[in-house]
Amino acid sequence: MTNISPLNSTQHLNTSIKESKDYSRFASQSLIPIVVQEFSVLANEFPIVFVKNAETGQFTPIAMMGIKNDFNLYCQTENWESSVTPIGFSKAPLSLMQTSQNSDEVMVFIDENSELVSSTEGEKLFEKSGEQTEYLKKRSSALLDLASFTQQTAGITKYFADLSLLTPKQLTVTLNSDTPQVNIDGVYIIDEKVLNELKDEEFLTIKNKGLLPLIYAHLTSLHQIARLITKQNELDKTQP
Template sequence: MTRLVALNSEHHRELRIDTGKIERQGANLRMVPVMPGEFLKLAIDYPIVLTKNAETGQFVCVALFGFADGENLYWQDGRWDSLYTPLNIARQPFFVGSGDDGQPMVCVDAHSPCACSEGAGERLFDEDGKATAYLQKIQGMLAQLLDGEKQSAEFVQQLQQLELIIPMHLEVTFADGKAQRVEGLYTVDEKKLQALAGEPLQQLHVSGDLARIHTMLTSLGHIYALIERRNRREATAAA
């Protein structure tokens, strides 16, 4: 069970992070929220799509890892098999919290298997209680995620205003003949996008959202690579 606590240089002076266990935290994730600033790196390996937050009903950008709940086809042989690991995986076990004054602060999951108080691992604070280079790197990631949440919300709002979001009708057939319909995913309506002109199109271009949209659409080609990953996994299991 996750237990978030505010990171403190006194209480967590000896805390270490086993970086070898970080990516394992995403081993059973079918998708993860991603930020517009990551799109170009993500598009090398992952399909980037939209889904709805189960609690708020709001659209959110995600990288798709698999077709079934709990299926991550990028987790292979105990390691993450891709060129880029999404920020929401790489920043584990750290999160952005909010202090009494409303200001963001770094929190850590005290129950995370990545966290340890002895043995090998990256220290967060030196003997003087100052942030180590590793912690500074994590703080940078969290800052990117915090800024990215705002950018992502603005990006989605732009898509909604232009009525560009449509459901994906995704039904895949695997090498063993099994078919699976994948529900709850959305993408950009290419026909409506191509029909845009004048100020709306200029606005997308100036904001950088037009390039992000094209990156998302291009990334959908990785769905075929996901199918192949699933076929290889099933073949290995059968053997």
């Protein structure tokens, strides 16, 4: 259970955060939301696809970290083995929230029940004077950057959707010979046919906005599905 509280120097003067690459809290989450600023890096390891919110119709890019529902192949142990890490993995136990529904102001919150929170070890958040430490300033800046990236990502994915570039795709994955095929539904990809048939003006606008590298990183990343298949097959071999 989480215990989210506004971060302040009075209540959290002696609070520290332990740095950790234990991401096992995502063990049952195979689809990890990401931002467009990390497409080029994450595409070297994970398939990047899009999912659609059924209520709002908004699309979100995600990194696939598993073949089977609710099973993250990378987060089953405390050891993170990949050379690349989604930005969002590193924000815990801190988060940003609006001070009120009608305000654009945000505050830093902390999950006091997180295993990363300590009073005896780790990076301190406040000096004895109550001033923020350089560590907290750096973490707060990273949270603000991520919030900005998330907003930009929402705008870009909406732009793709408005151009009808996003198309639903059922991914059919064949694992070991004694395992039935696995169908992965509910994901969307950039439709290359639609992309190539865009009007010259629309294509040039995408180019001038600097969005072509994002599209190509996404399309190239789909080859990483083979990596997930290999990891799943290797895991299945160890199961009784």
